[in-house]
Amino acid sequence: MELDRIAVIVRPRTSWEAVDLGFAMARSWFVPLWLLWLALALPVYLLSALFFADQPSWAILIVWWCKPVYEPLLLFWLSRALFADRIGARTLIRQAFSVIRPQLIANLTWRRFNPNRSFNMPVTVLEKLKGKARKKRIAVLSRGQQASTWLTIVGLVFELILQLSFIFLIIVMLPEELRWLDLDGFLFNPGPLEQWLQHLGDLLAMSLIAPFYVAAGFSLYLTRRTDLEAWDIEIAFRRLIGRKHGGRQTRRVGLSGRAIILLLCGTLLSAGYTSDLQAAAMEAAEAKTVIDQVLADEAFGQRKQVTYWKYIGAKDEAPGAPEDLPWLVKWILEVLEGFTQGFAAFGKALLLIVAGVLLTWLLYKAWANREYLVIRQPPTARQRQRPARLFGLPLDAGSLPADIAGECRSLLQQGDVRGGLSLLYRGVLMALLEHDRLEIPDSATEGECIERVRAVCPEDQSAYFVRLTGLWIGAAYGHQAPDERQVSGLCGEWERLFGRVTDGAE
Amino acid sequence: MDEETNGTDQTAGGLSQEIQDQVQGLEREVQRAVIGQIRVIREVIVGLLAAGHVLVEGVPGLGKTLLVRALAAAVGGHFSRVQFTPDLMPSDISGHVMFDMKRDAFRVRKGPVFCNFLLADEINRAPAKTQSALLEVMQEQQVTIEGNSYPLQLPFLVLATQNPIEQEGTYPLPQAQLDRFLLKVFIDYPAQEEEQALVQHVTNGAVGDQLDISQVQTLLQPDQVLNLQRAAAGLRVDEQIVAYAVRIVRTARDWSGVEVGPGPRGSISLLRAARAHALLAGNNFVTPDDVKGVATAVLRHRMKLATDLEIEGYRPDDVLADILVNVDAPRV
Known part of the structure; x- marks a missing residue:
């Protein structure tokens, strides 16, 4: 290392000055660092997108998780550039594997959430230390510095801000006429288009933050070494x-x-x-x-004589020194000290217990309300809400006979036309709820039910439902006795249209 | 609560063919002159059949005057139009007594309110005194001039308009006066196809910008309209339907974010409009769909939203949509 070729002024700095220096480095070499990050992250993203085309969230999660794969190369390039040694693309490609590979598993697993990642990275990548030596070295370097943790937190926040800004930018810049995207869709119920656009924003945000994060961590490392090893x-x-x-x-x-x-x-x-x-x-x-x-050597130090007054008389006895106290007071003091220590230990234990209980409770609540935590559910997985009663009619399978058409005919023969009509109406609703994925809220009127049935069911079924509903509302709200022949005709059609459906249901 | 049907006009199974023809013909005739705006036409006819008054909100040039004139022409009634201005006096609407020099006696000069269909254009531009004079006429259906009462000729429908964009120099109608209108109808810009058909229809052989209602035939006489109003008032209403209408109004009253909700007059108006809607649909009984179909037009002007909702850009229609989704439909 030729320190005299270093591109920055080496002097003792505070942590924040070091971060600032890192940002200045990232700004001056932004384009190569950014391209380098993208060159590694983009293939990972494309591969993930290929494998998880149906689940875009996984694709971006993998890209995010693999950040420790892309960053070492940035650090390596930066460390060489700092000493006026610009590495070419070929050299970089040749050395890429040897730079990224060491301790990659650890970096991607238990070290992934280490808030000092950028600060510790030079120890692994540049000093190539591992095991106890690495731990010892990091302990020495990170003594008394918390800036790297704050750097991670601030970087995370800025990344989030950039991601949200990207979404807002898209929404704001879309003309009203082309408003096929909205903020609610983006944030709470994104469709495939929104998700891929979000990924674009996420990738951009990560790529913009990464050079600054790596450079600032490296600068903190350099500053700490300057401090320890007097580079200046x-x-x-x-x-x-x-x-x-x-x-x-x-x-x-x-x-x-x-x-x-x-x-x-x-x-x-x-x-x-x-x-x-x-x-x-x-x-x-x-x-x-x-x-x-x-x-x-004489060249070092100066000798000078200083004169001052110093009391050399007898010392006053300190009042109430413990050794002079009566045994009772000593005992009380000891007990009190024991109590305070005990209290501290008790408080600590209590705090841990409370934290444990709170965590357990939160996990329990999260598990109990897990269906609310899932914003998006594929249509196949969504549980349909099936009302127990609709329009005052019980809809449970137990309340319906096995042979609805036959039962309807027997009711008609007994002169209970309204009963037969009610049975048919219930049967149709039951069949549609079961097999046509019909969802009918409590507030839906008969007309709205018809609209929903028309949207979901085949034409013959919906035409049947329209006729049946017409008879039903006439009987229910108009108090008109339904025409027996019409009800009988509907009975006849029932088997053809819904007979198989209900058989299958049972 | 079952009400008896009007025996003269209705059959046991449904509306008489005559009533159905009249109602459907009326809608069809108005549509001859007013291209598009099917919902608006329907709501105005609901107002007519329910013997209520309609407040129309929309920007100028959407065919409000044409709509009222076409309706008047289809019914064969007398049409008047009053442009409300800040200097309009109550007597300019209701009429006044003047001294006739020739006959050496006082003579009553009846105002434009003596008609079957009155278009009160930009009602919020006149001061409160003039507005209240008109609203009194709407409620009482008679005019008092110099102590003498003069009944209006029925049917009497006031179609008042408001411009939502120019609010300077206006006198917004107070909530109590808005409550007198049965329906508040939003008239919006027509769709592309409708506007194209309208432009072609209006400009075809027309000189100047006169409103053309020549194609509208007089289908009904005022007496027949009164019969239709009686038929609507006599439609069967099941107890569940009344409960549904009251439930909607009460929910709107207690809804979070509603500062002032509709009163019992809102429930009454909702049921009146639902009857007219059912008549227009060709039923001789009211269904939940009739109630839901008119609920927004009946209730939107009877609700005052809390300030925070207004600041957030919510309109009564948005709140009503939420309410209608949350009120259970009748369960027989």
Whole structure:
């Protein structure tokens, strides 16, 4: 790693400055980073769309889940570009597999929801550490920094905003005359077109955020290493050396100065991130001796004499020191301390129990109301609401005889024309509800039922239903006795139109 | 609650052929002059058969005047039109007493309200005093001039119009006065085919922009209209139907987001209009479809929505659609 070729100014930064630097890097190299992300994500999306053509939600979920597959290559390219080493497409393709593959399973499973993903990625991808070494290294690097978590949260929020903005943009830009999409459809009941448009928006949002996310995480990593390994000092020394060599000036450099340069440059001038680390680790054992030698040199430090007053008399005895308290008070204090500790432990346990109960309750409620959580259901899966009574007539199968037409005829022979008509009407409704997927709300009038039947049923069945309904409403609301011959005729037609249907139902 | 049928006009099985011919013929004759707007024509005829008045809301140039004139021509009644303006006085509508110099006596000059069909154009442009004078005439069906009452010739139908887009300088009708109208009808722009047919029909051989009602034949006389109104009033109404109408009105009254709902007059009007609708459909009894078919036109002007709903752009029609979906239809 040639630190003097680095494209950014290396200096100690706060975490937020580091994030800002990352964003600046992403802006300046946005197009290559964006194209790189798309080059990896698009094939994944197309494959998912091919396999899950019927379930578009799965396709986009897979693309989203595989984010750790696309990001390492961005980081790799960025790390080389930062040191003025622009990698060509061919080289990148050759190295892609070796960059993405390490620890991919872990990245896609238990590390997928790690909020520090972008910050930890350089340790895996650039330092190529794994196992305990990786864990130890991450523990050192991430000490005292939470910015990477916030970076993930903010990135997630902005991604959502961009996705929604894309939907709103489509809705707003559609002319009124072409308003074949609406916001409700998009958000709550999307059809296939809305879903594919949403995917387009999701892909765009992810691709726009990814370069910034990766670059900001990398910048946080660089800043942390600058802080830990004093890269800024190293660069300053290198400039110093360069100036000295350039001017051909020979100046006596003391032992200590040489030692410093040798130490730091030897540590950091290695070729890669990993070798730096190893070098630093090897020198650590000898560091104390060298540091003492360095500090012993006159060039370091200044000696000055400071005079001040210091009380050297007898110390006052601290009132109420525990050792001087009576045993009873000591005992009470101990008990109280035990209580407070106990209370803290009890509070902690109580909190955990309450959280557990709350979580269980939420899971139970979610399970109990799972049908409300599903916004879209395919028509085949939707459970039809079948009313128990319609127009005052019971519709359960038990209330209907097996041979409706025969029963109707016998009622007609007994002179109960209205009873026969009622039986036929119920039978038809039952048959239509069972077999023609007819859904009739409680508020539907007879006329609306006819419209629904006409929309769903074959012409002969709907014509039959119209005639039957006409007779039925005449009897029900007009108090007109139905014509026996007409009812008898309807009985005759019943078997032809609905006989098989009800047989099948039973 | 079963009501007895009108024995003179109806048979046991259904409406007499004569009544059916008259009602259907009336609709057909009006459609000769007014191309399209089938729903509006139907609702106006419902108003006529139910002996109620109709408030029509629509932008200018949609055929409101033509509709009333065609209706008047088909019924053979007398037609008047009053353009309401801010300076219109009550006496300009009802009439006044003037001194006749020749006869040396006071003479009553009857106003345009003495007619069978009155088109009150842009009723909300006149001040409240003039509006209330007309609405009193609508309710009482008689005019009082200088202490003398003069009954109007029946049938008497007022078709008042409002323009929904120009609200400056208008006097919106108060809720109590809106309640006097049986129906509020929205007249909208015609569909492409209807407008094309209308333009072709109106411009064919026409000079200027006079309204052409020459094709409308006088099918009924005012007395026959009164008979039809009596026939509608005598249609059989099952108890379930009354309960259904009352249920709709009461639900609208208690519906969330409705500040002021329809009163009992709304229930009465709904049933009156449903009877007329049933007559128009050729039935001698009222069905739930008749009630539901006129519910929106009868109730939309009797409801005042809460401010938050109005701000969100909801109209009474939207709320009524929700209400009708949520009120159970009669179950026999």
